Amino acid sequence: MELLALAFGAALAVGLTGIATGYAQARIGSAGVGAMSERPEMFTSAVILMAIPETVVILGFVVAVMIMLILPGG
Amino acid sequence: MIQSMNRIEVAALKDVFPQLLSFLHEQGVVHIEPLTEVPSGGRVARLHLSEEEEEEHGKLRSILEAVTALLDSTADQGDLERVRRLEATPTRELFLRFQELTEELGRRKARHEELLEERRLLPHWESLVDAFLSIQYAFARRPDWSMMGLILDRAREHDIDALRNEIARVTKGRMELSVATLDPTRLAALVFYEERFERDLERLIWGKGVDHLTLPRKYLGKPLDEVLTDISVRRREIPREIAEAEAAYRDLLTKSGEELVALRELARLRSKELSTRTAFVQSSYTVGLIGWVPQSAAAPLRRGLEELFGDRVFVSFRPPRPEEWATVPVALSNPSLARPFELLLLPMRRPRYGGLDPTILLALFFPIFFGIMVGDIGHGAVILLGGWAVGRWFPRVPGAVSSILMTMGGSAIAFGFLFGELFGDLGKGWLRPLLFDRTERMISYLWLALAIGVAHVLLGHLLGIIGALRLRKPRQATERAATMAAIFGGLLLLGAGVKLIPSGWFTPGLILMLAMVPVLLYAGGLVALLELVSTAGHILSYARLMALGVAGAMLAHVANTLGSTEGNVVLGILVALLLHLLHLVMSLFSPTIQALRLHYVEFFSKFYEPGGVPYAPFRR
Numbered sequence: 120m121e122l123l124a125l126a127f128g129a130a131l132a133v134g135l136t137g138i139a140t141g142y143a144q145a146r147i148g149s150a151g152v153g154a155m156s157e158r159p160e161m162f163t164s165a166v167i168l169m170a171i172p173e174t175v176v177i178l179g180f181v182v183a184v185m186i187m188l189i190l191p192g193g
Numbered sequence: 194m195i196q197s198m199n200r201i202e203v204a205a206l207k208d209v210f211p212q213l214l215s216f217l218h219e220q221g222v223v224h225i226e227p228l229t230e231v232p233s234g235g236r237v238a239r240l241h242l243s244e245e246e247e248e249e250h251g252k253l254r255s256i257l258e259a260v261t262a263l264l265d266s267t268a269d270q271g272d273l274e275r276v277r278r279l280e281a282t283p284t285r286e287l288f289l290r291f292q293e294l295t296e297e298l299g300r301r302k303a304r305h306e307e308l309l310e311e312r313r314l315l316p317h318w319e320s321l322v323d324a325f326l327s328i329q330y331a332f333a334r335r336p337d338w339s340m341m342g343l344i345l346d347r348a349r350e351h352d353i354d355a356l357r358n359e360i361a362r363v364t365k366g367r368m369e370l371s372v373a374t375l376d377p378t379r380l381a382a383l384v385f386y387e388e389r390f391e392r393d394l395e396r397l398i399w400g401k402g403v404d405h406l407t408l409p410r411k412y413l414g415k416p417l418d419e420v421l422t423d424i425s426v427r428r429r430e431i432p433r434e435i436a437e438a439e440a441a442y443r444d445l446l447t448k449s450g451e452e453l454v455a456l457r458e459l460a461r462l463r464s465k466e467l468s469t470r471t472a473f474v475q476s477s478y479t480v481g482l483i484g485w486v487p488q489s490a491a492a493p494l495r496r497g498l499e500e501l502f503g504d505r506v507f508v509s510f511r512p513p514r515p516e517e518w519a520t521v522p523v524a525l526s527n528p529s530l531a532r533p534f535e536l537l538l539l540p541m542r543r544p545r546y547g548g549l550d551p552t553i554l555l556a557l558f559f560p561i562f563f564g565i566m567v568g569d570i571g572h573g574a575v576i577l578l579g580g581w582a583v584g585r586w587f588p589r590v591p592g593a594v595s596s597i598l599m600t601m602g603g604s605a606i607a608f609g610f611l612f613g614e615l616f617g618d619l620g621k622g623w624l625r626p627l628l629f630d631r632t633e634r635m636i637s638y639l640w641l642a643l644a645i646g647v648a649h650v651l652l653g654h655l656l657g658i659i660g661a662l663r664l665r666k667p668r669q670a671t672e673r674a675a676t677m678a679a680i681f682g683g684l685l686l687l688g689a690g691v692k693l694i695p696s697g698w699f700t701p702g703l704i705l706m707l708a709m710v711p712v713l714l715y716a717g718g719l720v721a722l723l724e725l726v727s728t729a730g731h732i733l734s735y736a737r738l739m740a741l742g743v744a745g746a747m748l749a750h751v752a753n754t755l756g757s758t759e760g761n762v763v764l765g766i767l768v769a770l771l772l773h774l775l776h777l778v779m780s781l782f783s784p785t786i787q788a789l790r791l792h793y794v795e796f797f798s799k800f801y802e803p804g805g806v807p808y809a810p811f812r813r
Contacts, residue, residue, distance in 0.1 A: 163540040167793060170786045177740040178733065184635055184743065 122190065129186040136179025143172035195550045196524040196808075197488040200513055203498075204481045205506040210473075213480075214466055216501060221812025222490040224522040225472045226483045240473040240480060250467045252288045256460040259295055260453050263302065263446075284463065291456050294449045301445060305438040312431045317406050318342070319424045324373040324381040326417045339391060340413060343382040344404040350380060356401070363397050364390040383408075462813060469811055485522050485808070486510070513546070515665065521546035523805035531556035533593035533600075537789060541797065543805035549660050551801060555792055556600075558649065562788035564604030565642070566741045567780045568631065569749060570624075571616035573609050575777055577602025601785070612742075616773060617749025631739075632746045639739045646735025647684065649791070650728060651677060653799030660800045672716035673799070675709045676725055682706035683729070731795040737787050745784075748776045 151165030201223060205213050217223050228239055242250060321342040345353070357370050367387040375381040386394055398405045412420045473480045486494060491510045498508050513521045523543045525535055527550070534556040544550050567573060580598025583590050609615065613626030631638045654677045661670035685702025688694040713721040756769025 166786060167540060167790055170790045171794070173787070174734050174737065177737040180740045180744070181639060181736045184639075184740075188636065 125186055125190055129183040129190075132179045132186065133176070133183040134179075136176045140172045140176040143175070144169055147172065194526055194553070195544060195546060195548070195805075196526045198485045198513060198521050198524070198546065198808075199488050199491045199510040200517070200521075201484050201486050201491070201494070202481070202509045203484075203506065204479055204508075205502065207475070207478055207480055209502055209505050210480050213502065213506060214469065216497070217482075218462070218466055218469075218811055218813060220490075220494060220497065222486050222494060222810050223482075223484045224486070224808050224810050225469060226485065226520070228472055228474065236476045237474050237481075238476075240470055240475045242467060242470060246467055246470075249284045250464060252284060253460040253464040253467070256288065256291045256456055257464060259291070259299075260457040260460070263295065263298060264450065264453060264457075287456060287459065291453075294453060294456075298442070298445055298449065301438065301442040305435065305442050308431060308435045308438050311427070312435060314406060315424055315428050315431065318408060318412075319421065319428075320375060321381050321383070321406065321408070322412075322417055322420050322424065324375045325371070325383060326421065337388050338385055338413070339388045339410065340408045341384045341386070341394065341398070342406040342408055343384065343398065344375060344406075345380045345382060347378050347380055353380075353382070356382075356403075359397060359401075360384060360386070360394065363393045465811070484811075485513075486810075487524055487526075487808075488512075515547070518545065518547045518664075519804070520806065522808035524808035525550055525552060527552045527556075533596035534559065536591065536593040536597065537792075541793065541801070542803035543807050545664075545802040545805045547664055548802035548805070549656055549663075549800055551656075551792075551797060554652075554656075554796075558796075559788050559792065560600045560604035562645075562738060562791060563601045563784050564608035565645070565738045566784035566787065567601075567605040567745060568608035568612045568742055569614045569616065569745070569780075570606050570609030571614075571619070571773075572749075572777055572780055573602045573605025573607075575602070576605060576781060605780075612746075614746060614749070617746065617753045619753060631742055632750065635739070635743055638742065639736060642735050642738035642742075643732065645738065646732040646795075647680075649735070649796055650732050650799065651680065653796045654680075654728075657800035660802060664802065668716045672713060672721050672724075675712040675716060676721070676728060679706050679709035679713070679725055680728060680732075682709065731798075734795055735791065737791070741784055741787055745776065745780055748779070749773065752776060 147168050148165075151161070151168060154161045155165055203213070203217075321344075353370075353372055360368050360370060364386045367390065369385040370382055372380055372382045384394070395405075412423070415423070473482050475481070495508055495510065498506050523546050527535065531553045535552050537555055537559065538552060564573070567576075577599050580595050580600075580602055583598060584592060584595030611626065611628040612631045613620065613624050614631075615624055618632075629637050654673045657673040658670045658677075661667070661673060682702045682705030685694070685698045686706065687702075689696045689699035689702060710722070713725060717724070752769050752772030755772060756765040758765070
């Protein structure tokens with residue numbers, strides 16, 4: 120039971136943060152493309168802005184890895 | 194590093210003004226400060242262009258715009274010798290030569306574009322005429338009448354009467370409209386109308402959002418089957434005509450291209466000289482200019498001016514005063530190894546004069562971060578070779594791109610040896626990691642990433658203190674120092690908590706942290722406390738070095754595993770190659786963005802003062 124809870128926790132940590140990052144990137148991406156259509160020189164800034172919310176899923180991934188290392192055989 | 198600048202003030206007698214302007218243009222070191230205000234009521238006024246000069250400027254601009262549009266390129270600098278030979282030619286003669294060259298070129302280009310447009314429209318004309326053939330319709334011929342084809346959705350069939358009434362209103366009844374079936378979902382309509390109503394009609398049709406085609410007048414009055422035959426003959430002939438028209442255009446372009454580029458360059462230089470004149474002030478007998486030059490260029494410039502103009506020109510130099518720093522242009526000067534990395538600073542605004550240029554640190558840390566994330570000898574070698582190939586075979590790509598790619602590749606190779614990875618786990622068994630295997634010791638990898646984060650963020654704060662002191666902002670310097678001390682206290686606290694250091698350090702760490710709270714409140718208010726929390730977040734953000742590294746190593750492992758499970762050896766190698774290629778593209782993109790982001794967001798926010806004016810000298 121504890122094993123199941125840990126595995127579920129790891130999945131939640133990476134899954135929910137992935138969804139959150141995807142949501143944020145979708146909003147930033149559409150705004151970035153809009154900005155680029157008027158000012159193509161915004162490309163680099165738009166790409167950098169797209170990378171900002173990735174912190175969330177990266178930290179989620181780190182947490183998931185740490186949980187998995189607790190799992191038997193991890 | 195930001196170059197030290199000197200303010201230059203030049204005053205000259207008016208009779209040497211053109212020569213002075215040419216000399217400064219030739220030297221190419223003076224960043225001319227645009228005149229914002231000239232005191233009114235005095236003897237000094239802004240220098241304006243005369244009517245003749247304005248006319249000349251207009252001609253030069255038209256040469257510049259027309260040649261740029263014709264040649265589709267602004268990068269080519271042209272043959273400098275040819276530019277020099279043309280320099281003595283007056284603008285009026287240059288303009289005549291330009292008109293001579295571009296008239297025929299423009300005509301040939303227009304013919305080519307016209308034929309391309311006809312080729313695009315021919316199938317549409319064909320289907321429209323075909324639709325009317327079935328109802329045995331005949332085009333009428335009337336002098337001064339034109340013909341327009343409309344394509345309508347069948348669903349809008351009931352709107353046709355309303356459209357007919359609208360067209361009749363706009364053309365005052367001088368129209369005819371016929372409708373036929375184009376295909377099961379669309380209708381075709383032909384409108385004949387008196388030519389003088391063409392604009393009103395187009396405006397009406399455009400406003401209704403209906404697709405329309407204007408049919409060539411040559412088809413008016415012809416039987417429809419003859420029109421169809423004509424169109425099919427044109428469809429056969431037109432590719433040859435397009436090829437001929439393009440060849441004729443390219444041929445003339447090749448013959449006159451070099452001369453046109455030289456004309457464009459000369460027009461650019463003269464236009465710049467003319468527009469620069471308005472940055473001067475004048476009195477009855479003198480002209481004056483204010484600008485900035487790099488300190489290293491001041492002495493040679495003074496010598497040159499004295500030798501050429503003697504006492505007819507007066508020049509003075511002085512270092513900028515702190516209150517002028519906001520307007521001093523910023524020129525970067527970095528060692529050749531770090532210079533390519535100035536490219537990565539372009540998305541940011543220039544650093545302020547008196548602030549810090551982070552290029553050298555970027556050149557040091559960016560490849561390290563990239564290497565930690567990619568960390569594979571094979572992938573690094575491919576990136577290194579790719580960078581070399583870009584420099585060798587793509588002359589239009591800036592050389593800095595090639596240098597940066599090669600540095601990134603070299604760093605990935607070095608970390609590949611540290612982590613013992615060659616295209617993932619292909620080297621397992623004989624390639625031993627010099628540091629650790631990151632897929633097995635993820636926690637060590639995480640600690641490494643966070644330790645780099647602590648060092649990088651603390652370095653940022655240290656630079657923030659130096660920068661604040663240089664810009665004479667003592668409170669900001671105090672705030673940065675207190676944040677550094679609080680982070681250090683936090684590290685002692687954490688280290689003692691997880692038993693990395695003796696537990697006796699717990700209390701000093703806590704005291705240090707708490708002692709910094711009033712200092713932070715004094716120096717930066719509540720915002721400073723919030724920044725302390727965000728600094729902790731910034732350090733954690735470096736965990737991405739580990740996260741992306743592990744994900745990359747796993748992907749390479751998956752590529753090898755999938756390749757080896759295939760029964761067919763060739764297919765297995767192909768699968769592995771494809772997956773590694775995909776991984777390589779991702780390795781190039783994602784770690785680059787993340788390494789840049791760690792600099793722009795986590796590192797630069799501690800010390801970088803943007804807002805500098807880029808140094809743009811008046812030069813050829």
